[in-house]
Amino acid sequence: MNRAFDDGARRIVGRAQQQAHALGHRGIGCEHLLFAVAESPDPAGAVLREHGLTPAHVTAQTRRLLSGTATLFDSLDGDALATLGIDLQIVRQTVEATFGPEALRPARLSPRRRWYHRRRPRRPGRHLPVTGRAQRCLDAAVHEAKRAGSTAVDATALAVAVVTADGGLVPRIVHTTGVPAEALRTAILRRARRAG
Known part of the structure; x- marks a missing residue:
């Protein structure tokens, strides 16, 4: 620094x-x-x-x-959408009822790419990049x-x-x-x- x-x-x-x-x-x-x-x-x-x-x-x-x-709805402003007449809870329930409870979860990495993103513990004294x-x-x-x-x-x-x-x-x-x-x-x- x-x-x-x-x-x-x-x-x-x-x-x-x-x-x-x-x-x-x-x-x-x-x-x-x-x-x-x-x-x-x-x-x-x-x-x-x-x-x-x-x-x-x-x-x-x-x-x-x-x-x-985290889901798609976590980043949306529920109050702002409510002023437009959109209730996020109802939208979430409808999507989950139609497509299943996992429909709003982010996609997971394929096993082929997962090895790269695996968290490897580092030694405590080592410098981490910014x-x-x-x-x-x-x-x-x-x-x-x-x-x-x-x-x-x-x-x-x-x-x-x-x-x-x-x-x-x-x-x-x-x-x-x-x-x-x-x-x-x-x-x-x-x-x-x-x-x-």
Whole structure:
């Protein structure tokens, strides 16, 4: 990690690597960074916990989303569709009654391709690579710190970059709390201004 990160941000990234190891993942993703921010004692971590993004919640949602038990309906906004007169529960029941209870589950890998995606435990001390999306998140944290007039990325800039990440698991995990990412961003920045 370069010198642009302060000690708090470095601790968060280090904890994200430990979480990726603990889950048996091959790289550090944005979901691991979200876990580490939620666990941190910094004001940004307190904001996430107050809004339901506890470390346990992030871990449970990460496991659920990666295990294949998530369905198509998990990413849809039920309230918005209800305003159009669409009840997701009725749609889900109709689809499952017509096509079977497994119809909405994601397809599983064929046995031929499964060997590549098998989770291999890594030795705890080994460095894990950062995924492309997580690298973009870290780059966004650098830009967020510059926007705030800071020379180093702190936990606040990293938290803002993580909760506003687009794509991957983080938006889906944040969505489960019912709090929009922009509202979290605003709350994190407000708390940082009060604390500092």
